[in-house]
Each structure stands twice: as C-alpha cells, then as structure tokens.
Amino acid sequence: MSNVKHYPKHAWYVACTPHEIEGKPLGRVICGESLVLFRVGNGEVAALEDFCPHRGAPLSLGTVEDGLVVCGYHGMKLNADGKCAAMVGQRVEKFRRGIRPYPAIERHGYVWVWPGEASLADPGLIPDLHWARSPDWAFGGGMFNIRCDYRLLIDNLMDLTHETYVHASSIGQPEIEEAAPDTVREGMSVTVSRTMENIPAPPFWQDALRGNNLAADVPVDRWQICRFTPPGSVMIDVGVAHAGQGGFDAPESCRASGIVVDLITPETDDSCWYFWGMARNFNVGDKALTEQIRASQHRIFTEDLEMLESQQRNLSANPGRSLMQLNIDQGGVHGRKILEELLARE
C-alpha cells in the first residue's frame, strides 16, 4: 500500500450512532486511529485513543462509570480529556501522562469525531442534517463496514448508472443509463443530476407510491440529484411523480420522494464505515412504512458490497493503473479533486 493518505484528517466524520454507546464503550477505527467512544453524560460524548496507558489494554473492553471509562483489565479510570482520573489503591491523578482525546459531538442522530488537530475542530463545520431535527420527516437507516477505499463508495453514489446493473430488480431500470447526467461543481461541493420523463416506476418506487397512497402503475417522471460534500457526505434527492405533473417540482399529492443519506467514514486506507439511510417527508407517522423502506434499502445496498470489495481487490492488485473518466464519472472525479484540495491544505 502507498503511504499517501487519501482522506483529510481535519474534518468531522460520523464515528457511530448514539445507540452503539448506550451503557458501554465502543471501539472503532476512524481514519486509521483506534478510538474508544463513550457517553460522558449530560448529552456529552467522548473519544479517546483505545489504549489504556497502564498496560495497553483496549479501553473498549471496559465499562463506563460516572462519565469515566474504566479499563476492564486492572481498573484504570480515564476522563473525557484522556487524563488518569482514578484507580483503586493508586494515586494516578498525579500522572501528567494520559492518552490522546479527540473532539467528539453528538448531533443529528450521529456521533461525530474529528481525527485531526483538535484546535481546528469547529462544530460549525458539522453538516446540518435538517430532516433529523424536524417532525415533518421520518428516517430509517443502518451501517455497513466495507473493505474498500471510501472514495470508491463516493464514486458509486455519484454515478447511479450502476443501478441499472447492480440493482436491476429494485431501483435499476434501463432508462437511467440512457439519461445523460449533468455534473456541476459549486465551491467545495459537486452535484450530479439526472431526470427521466414518462417512464415506468421500478419496484422500489412503486412500493413508495403505494406507501403514499398513490397509484403506482402509471407513468412517472423520476429524478436523482446527488450532492457530494467533503469529506464523506453524499445526499441524494430521489423521487418519482406522476408523469407531467412537474417532476421534482410536482405537488406533494402526486409524488413520493426523499433523501438518500450517505455518510462515509474512512476506517483504513482500504476500508470504510458506511452510514446509510432514507429520510422522507410523506406519510411520516407510518412506522411500518419506515421499516419497509429500511429493509428494502438494506437489501439493495448489500448488492453493492461484493462489487465494491472486488473492485478494491482488483485496484490493489494493479497499483497505479489508470481508469476511464466518462461523463458518468465526473461526479466522482470532481469529488476526488475536492478531497485532494483539502489534503493539499493540510
């Protein structure tokens, strides 16, 4: 492997969901850093090196007591700053040595960490997931660990042509690859848009229309607007409306739409954490519908895993080999340029 890191470290990344640290610490590698995450109390969360300064045991095998993480080997207690706070029979409070703390914040339904220089960690840089704060939206999602460079997953989400092949039975349809995408870079984000008019709705969207109590066996207009924001966010406006009603601008009464939420965090150079989900603003009180959509999305996104991991193995076996840059690849190409600009600043 090359020693060149391909992810910015001065950035907020999703490390876990809040329920993963309920009542116990969690060990997770983020951007090559081995972290223990835990809940301090009062809505505060903490991230430290997952390395007890006493004998090197992982703190994530321990417990949490009164906002301190307690090593499960010999009982060293550390606070959210990574300082030795207490240990039975020992005066460890006097030690200047501790372990590295990482800025960590719980927001919008996720725990975010900043793996780089702590003094630069501005909470204002955490993206605003507006749907997570609103009663007008419902959300369901999940998480995968994928053995691929996180940029391959960004490429995947910025070129939905692959739906025709990888997801042929659910959200794919030939009309996607037949529609040319429109790619626009604005500042440090990139948007790839595709619209398809007067086409049949594929099975996933027929289910969604029915979930919104609308006819599903009529022609629709379909849209996909993928927006990448570094380091690892791809938000995709997706939906269908009965044909001829205005497409993306059609009234709520004849459409089903939502936001595909993709928050991607590098684990190592060639593996990543993928927090995925779907936010929708129709029929939001219907929890069975939320679960049905979540299960469909789980099944569909699982189809990408083998492809992404096989692609990674192929690329690792062929280092430096150049790939094509077709028009459908421009979203990913621009995304990588933005990441390289951020890395050059670091």
Place this chain on the structure above:
Amino acid sequence: MSNVKHYPKHAWYVACTPHEIEGKPLGRVICGESLVLFRVGNGEVAALEDFCPHRGAPLSLGTVEDGLVVCGYHGMKLNADGKCAAMVGQRVEKFRRGIRPYPAIERHGYVWVWPGEASLADPGLIPDLHWARSPDWAFGGGMFNIRCDYRLLIDNLMDLTHETYVHASSIGQPEIEEAAPDTVREGMSVTVSRTMENIPAPPFWQDALRGNNLAADVPVDRWQICRFTPPGSVMIDVGVAHAGQGGFDAPESCRASGIVVDLITPETDDSCWYFWGMARNFNVGDKALTEQIRASQHRIFTEDLEMLESQQRNLSANPGRSLMQLNIDQGGVHGRKILEELLARE
C-alpha cells in the same frame, strides 16, 4: 517468496471445464494472471484480463450477451479481443484502450489458455487427449484448488510410492514401495514405470475388476506407467490383469485398466488448479460405474491435499533447504529439469 517464477508462460494450460462458463463468465487466476473466461459462441471461448477498463471492476461479476462480456457495475461491453465494444449512452467503440486478451481454445473437454506472448500460441501444442474424442472410452473427473506449488503435485504423481502411505485403504499396498521404479527421459518427457506381479489387488482395483465382470479375489499383475509432459500433464497408464496373462499386454478379457488423467495449472507460485479424472476403455456404457470410479478417485485424491499443503508450508518456512533425490524421486527430478529448460528458453 522468491521472484523467480517456476512455471513456463509460453504454454497451454487448462483454465476450466466448459460447463464452468455455461451462461456466465468465470474469474480464475492462471499463472499469476487474473482472467475472465467466457463463451463467445460458435464453439469459441475467450479469455481477458479480469479488469474492466472503465472502473476496474472484475468482469467475472458480470454477464455475457451476444458473445460480449458485460461489466456488472456500469455495463461496459468488451469483445473477445479485449476491445470496448459498446456501452449504453457512451461511444466507447472509439477507444483504442482495451484490456489484454489471452489465446483460449476449447478442446478435448477443457478450456485451454496461453498466458504468455500471444503470437507464440500454436494450437498444435495442445496435447492430444485421444480418449476424449473416442466412443471407446468413458471419462469422469473433477477439479481441486490446492495451496501448493504445482511442482509438488507433479512430484506426487511421478512417485506413486506415496500410495502405500497416503492411500493405504484404497490403491496403496506394500508391494508398490517394494518394486523399484524405472525412470526414462525421452526428449521433453519423462516416464516412470512400475510393475508388480502376482499380488493381491487392492480395494480400488477389486472394484474395477468387478466393474468389468471379472473375478477380483485372484492374484493379479499390476502396472503404473506415469508420463510427464510439460508444463503440467501427467498421464498414468494404470491397471491390473489376472496374474500370468501378460500384465500390461494381457487381453481385454482378463484385465481392468485405464488412464489417470492429471492436468495441472499453476494459479500462483504456491497454489495450483488440479484437473483430475480417469479414462477407461472397458464397460464404457455403464454410467453408474463411471460415477463410482469418479467418487472413489475424489475420495482418494482428497487424501493428498493435507499432505501437499502441509509440505508446502514446511518448504516455505525453510527456503533453500535441499531435499533428497532417491531413485523414487527421479521422475519429479527430471520433470523439474525439463521445466527449467523451458524456462531458460523463455
């Protein structure tokens, strides 16, 4: 591992059986090259690098349409020459860039590939498996992937002394190791012969005699004539005849015999594909007998796997350590010399 390859590349190797590429492409590593194999039509087969030039996905995860392999990620189609042939919404036919094709031919019940310089690939060099073209012969076989240098498997097959120990309950018997082998090199092939007279038939051969409607509980003469031809073919004339009837030259009416077919293809420096089987020219219409022999052979050859893979691990942990060259090892020793001569020419 050393960087010295121990297999010739300018040679035909069995890559797969035809049924492995029925209706879908197949990914397989041959001599360190990652290939996708597929059926073009009209009896033609093709082998390409298993690497889509678009984004590096393995083509073997895709499909085959009209003699083209279609990438399962975004739909790039490649022809048997490795050229971009079509892609919906793209004019990829204009690209000069493609991927490397490898000479591939279906013949004698196998798909053969030539991993070296294509211009040297003479189909006339494919060995003539005469029994595969004849109604007078029946054949059953299978395939293993073994984590050992292909030469260890050649050694194994050129010294059947091991049957006494590894296959004691089926084809092994003390009389094998008591009979001195006769080793002869002729040109680029080596033959090791062993004959045993007036001995009991071991269980496998008792079954074969009964399968040919002959008495099995009488003394027999037994023969094993192993012939190695580079790069990876070991054909073994094996059989028993009622004792005193002429042995190898005994009439059909008092013998059971056949050819043990061993076609060995390096996968990497320390792993290989092993296409094995048995061809026989008695009672050839009896499909149950074919299946019984195939199942026996599968069980017997499985006994070699642990030994070969353990031997490989031992040798890898002791690089450069020299081994003995007893008279029983001369078949393998000469085989390696022939391979080195071929490698020196390359």
Place this chain on the structure above:
Amino acid sequence: MSNVKHYPKHAWYVACTPHEIEGKPLGRVICGESLVLFRVGNGEVAALEDFCPHRGAPLSLGTVEDGLVVCGYHGMKLNADGKCAAMVGQRVEKFRRGIRPYPAIERHGYVWVWPGEASLADPGLIPDLHWARSPDWAFGGGMFNIRCDYRLLIDNLMDLTHETYVHASSIGQPEIEEAAPDTVREGMSVTVSRTMENIPAPPFWQDALRGNNLAADVPVDRWQICRFTPPGSVMIDVGVAHAGQGGFDAPESCRASGIVVDLITPETDDSCWYFWGMARNFNVGDKALTEQIRASQHRIFTEDLEMLESQQRNLSANPGRSLMQLNIDQGGVHGRKILEELLARE
C-alpha cells in the same frame, strides 16, 4: 515485528502433555521451532524438527512404529536422534544427513523440551513439581494456545489485581485491589504476595470450602502468593481460611487451599502455549471435586483470553510505546528483568 527474541532458548519448556503423544506423533511450534514430538518407548520421548529430510513433509502427519517416527508421505523412518533409520526399498541408513533432534524428557506429568544448544540441556534444571509425585495431592488442568507474547501472560499472573475486573463473578472481589501487593526478588525468582483479612469468600472459594466440607458463608482470610521462575513458570499459593485462624498458616481443618499451576511456553514472538491447572491437598480422592475445580478454572481462565489477545494487538500496533510501572506491576517488571538477564547470558 522486531527480530529481537524475548525468550531464552537455553531452558526447559513444557511442550505437551503425555496423552497428546499417545499412539501418534504431535506437531507443535516451540520458541519458533517447528517440532514433532513422539514416544520412543521405555518411558522415553523424543523431539525432532518436523521436517522429513526426504521431501520436506511434516513428520507429525505420520505414525510411530517401534520407537521410530514414520513419514506419512513415502515412509522414511527416523529415530530419536533424527537419523534416517529405515525406508522400504532404500538404504537410507547410510545417509549422514538427518534432522535436528531436541532434548526431550517426560517428567511431572509433562513433556519438556530444550529448544537451545543441546549440550547445555541439564535435566536437573527441570522444575520440581512436587505435587505431581505425591499421593497427598490431586491435580486437574488443561491447555490454551493464546495469541500473545508469553510475557503478557506472566504479567497477568503476577498481578492478580485483574481478578477484580476480569473475573468479577468467580475469584475477583474489590478487596484484592484494595490490598497492596508485596514484591520480593530473590536470586532468579520473584514473589508477589497479597493477604486479605476478614473478607467474604468469592464464589470459587465458597465452592472450595464446601468441597472440603467446611462452612462457606463465614468471613475468611485469603492469600495469593505468586512465584515466577524463568523461563515460564508461575506457581501461585492460593487459599482461604476461616478468619482469625492464622490465614496461610491456619490448620488444615479450617482452610481450603492449593497451588495454581501455570507453565507457559512461547510458540512464536506473539503467541504462546499455556498449560494451566490446580493442585490441591484436601479431599484428594474426590474426583468429582477435581473435575468441578478444573471446569471452573477453565471457565475463569478463558475470560483472560480476549483481554490478552486484544492487549497484544494494541501493543503490536504501537511498537515501542512505554507502559506504566505501578506497584502492582512490579512482579511482571522483575520477571522481565530476569528474562533479560538470561537472554544477555545467551
């Protein structure tokens, strides 16, 4: 990994238990050396390189006949000196070449090997496990393979503070960490002692008291005296007595005690074999009690495995990072110094 070995080679190590070599050879890696162990007869055992000089197959896949190990591939027979002794159809006795033999002795219920220079192997250096030779003691035990540097296991056993956390439901109790340990080095051994007075007995010791037909729900005095002797022995005098009867010196009639037996053998730089058990001198004829204690100990010691292997992974990922040396760590710290002194002599 560093190339510096952390285990002395001029030392006796437990390689296996006698029942592991009943009727067949055993392959085992000891101090980085791949050995085959087998029983020669007359109470003698042998250890050789696990590498047949003929073709490099592991001898441990073979058999034992008349005190010789017989290779399972082609039948080479080797004697306890590593010399070729016989082979059907071959005159291998003439060969000067053989394989390396290692001093091996069966004693005190274990098979011991000396992986270093054979001429230095003095049987008088094998520790005297007096309880193994006495009808006044009963013993039960087992073996683990652990993916950690053997010194981490020595650290573990020389600081029983961890019982409070790792074994909270069996032998752990808060009073352990509250009692300061007393560490004494004498010559080439280290002893760490802890006594706790007038405390409740934890579940394991309540069971032991009941196993000795004593009241278990009364206050006890408890002791733990850990003694490390290089290279890998930690013998721990453990027990409880009804409170106020003299503790360690209390009469047999009001105590339950024993020796925790820990014999640790490096496998590689970061893995080890752990032969554990408990010897007791009360109610020694009660085999059900022996089995009950063995099963408890198996369950308890299993709790250490995840911690030790996780600690090793953390340390391997942070090479050279220094750890703390609290008073509770002094047993392990002195143990490492003793090992380094032995290594410096080598």
